[in-house]
Amino acid sequence: MNVPLITEATELAIAGVQISNLSKRFGDHLVLDDISMNVKPGSVTALIGPSGSGKSTLLRCVNLLETPDGGSITVGSQTIRAGDRVKDRELLTLRRQVGMVFQSFNLFPHFTVLRNVAFPQEKILGRSREEAEARARVLLERVGLADKADQHPGKCSGGQQQRIAIVRALALNPRVMLFDEPTSALDPEVGVEVLTVMRELADAGMTMIVVTHEMQFARDVSDHLVVMADGHIIEEGDPAEIMADPREERTRRFLNAVLER
Amino acid sequence: MGDALLIVLLGLPMTLLVTVLSFTIGVIGGIPLMLGLRSRTRWVRLTCRFAVDLIRGVPPIVWLFLLYFGVSFGAIRLDSLNAAVWGLGIISSAYLAEIYRGAFATLPSGQAEASAALGLGGTVTLTRILAPQALRTALPSIATYLLSLLKDSSIASTIGVADMVFNATMFARQNPATAGIVPFFIAAAVYLVISIPVAVTARRLDTRLRRTA
Ligand SMILES: Nc1ncnc2c1ncn2[C@@H]1O[C@H](COP(=O)(O)OP(=O)(O)OP(=O)(O)O)[C@@H](O)[C@H]1O
Numbered sequence A: 001m002n003v004p005l006i007t008e009a010t011e012l013a014i015a016g017v018q019i020s021n022l023s024k025r026f027g028d029h030l031v032l033d034d035i036s037m038n039v040k041p042g043s044v045t046a047l048i049g050p051s052g053s054g055k056s057t058l059l060r061c062v063n064l065l066e067t068p069d070g071g072s073i074t075v076g077s078q079t080i081r082a083g084d085r086v087k088d089r090e091l092l093t094l095r096r097q098v099g100m101v102f103q104s105f106n107l108f109p110h111f112t113v114l115r116n117v118a119f120p121q122e123k124i125l126g127r128s129r130e131e132a133e134a135r136a137r138v139l140l141e142r143v144g145l146a147d148k149a150d151q152h153p154g155k156c157s158g159g160q161q162q163r164i165a166i167v168r169a170l171a172l173n174p175r176v177m178l179f180d181e182p183t184s185a186l187d188p189e190v191g192v193e194v195l196t197v198m199r200e201l202a203d204a205g206m207t208m209i210v211v212t213h214e215m216q217f218a219r220d221v222s223d224h225l226v227v228m229a230d231g232h233i234i235e236e237g238d239p240a241e242i243m244a245d246p247r248e249e250r251t252r253r254f255l256n257a258v259l260e261r
Numbered sequence B: 001m002g003d004a005l006l007i008v009l010l011g012l013p014m015t016l017l018v019t020v021l022s023f024t025i026g027v028i029g030g031i032p033l034m035l036g037l038r039s040r041t042r043w044v045r046l047t048c049r050f051a052v053d054l055i056r057g058v059p060p061i062v063w064l065f066l067l068y069f070g071v072s073f074g075a076i077r078l079d080s081l082n083a084a085v086w087g088l089g090i091i092s093s094a095y096l097a098e099i100y101r102g103a104f105a106t107l108p109s110g111q112a113e114a115s116a117a118l119g120l121g122g123t124v125t126l127t128r129i130l131a132p133q134a135l136r137t138a139l140p141s142i143a144t145y146l147l148s149l150l151k152d153s154s155i156a157s158t159i160g161v162a163d164m165v166f167n168a169t170m171f172a173r174q175n176p177a178t179a180g181i182v183p184f185f186i187a188a189a190v191y192l193v194i195s196i197p198v199a200v201t202a203r204r205l206d207t208r209l210r211r212t213a
């Protein structure tokens, strides 16, 4: 796993993400209230906050798994404004720039590991089966899972599944990667394998937004820390500074609660 | 006894024909109905829901009578075989649509989300990601339905389709003194002989698919 995850520098066309005055409601419940956030190209933003504060919803708005009710989202040069009719073409263009990794892995259980990584490349990048599978094998090799290629995901451990999920997204050459608590379903020892891959990805210069409770990862790897509560950003800035000396009482309480676990 | 067996067996091809044709109509017809039940457009969903409940809410024998005695296209009436096949086919469509829908509903929402997040379109997500998984889940129910359809195909005898039960009834009527209920015992045995292998195959297939899942 010492080989950098992304050596083909040309493949990494990085993009930034701007979120402006974003709001989202579920029924009467305002889950995101006027959120603005700027993620610089090639930077890593960690998103923390108590359960129900809207972290997942914010992440899911970036690739339009949730439809925002107000504000706008810009990924690279593409801007989506809430209320505008999003054409299917635009939606797919956006999603193809943005990779996402879920807490529950969500690999396709009826495909082998290799097909999980190759199939989306064939459909989305128009690669031939041979080309896509060759690329899939290279990427699986880099995360130490070459021997799992012909197994079904159900036969893999959680840590392995999550690395496969990361590779599946990376195979499409995304310009931004979103991670929603990628290690929360894993034992700490296993989570480390996944965090290692994410760290390599960050070192390679990928733009990343990571919802996480891994404070060490947030401090060591992320460039920017955003603290959310009740649909608002209550504090943001340098991760080490905020962790050492939070300005907000709510941040302090949240950090204490997480660190006690 | 020998005569009864022969006569009942002569009805077997018709029993199989009615079952296979109406099952085929159901397997195919269930797909658009299932898509309708899952539609995001409210009126489409409600219309399909109403159709499925209506079809399932009336006994099959009543549907066959309605189709056979009630439907005419100009001077042309449906013959008994057509009425039976289309009647049972439409009923199968409704039941299978519901089975398909249930199977899709059991899939974790993360599957469709992951597919969407990768940038795969709706059609690819449905046909390549969700449907194969749903089909696996649905297979035991589909096999169970096929078995009940095989038995229900005997209803076709009431509108004159010469299947096993029809022939058994005929034989019993023509030989009131000697036949007794023997022809029906024979018919029962033949139904069992066909059903059991289907059930066993379905169970084997199910365990095999479960292992590879
Ligand atoms: N599909 C939905 N329908 C209705 N309410 C929802 C939906 N999704 C999320 N919510 C609500 O929105 C709020 C924010 O949810 P969200 O999942 O974004 O929080 P979170 O910060 O990711 O929490 P956690 O740390 O538990 O994952 C919660 O109150 C949640 O109940």
Ligand SMILES: [Mg+2]
Pocket (backbone or CB within 6 Å): A055, A056, A057, A180
């Ligand atoms: Mg969440």
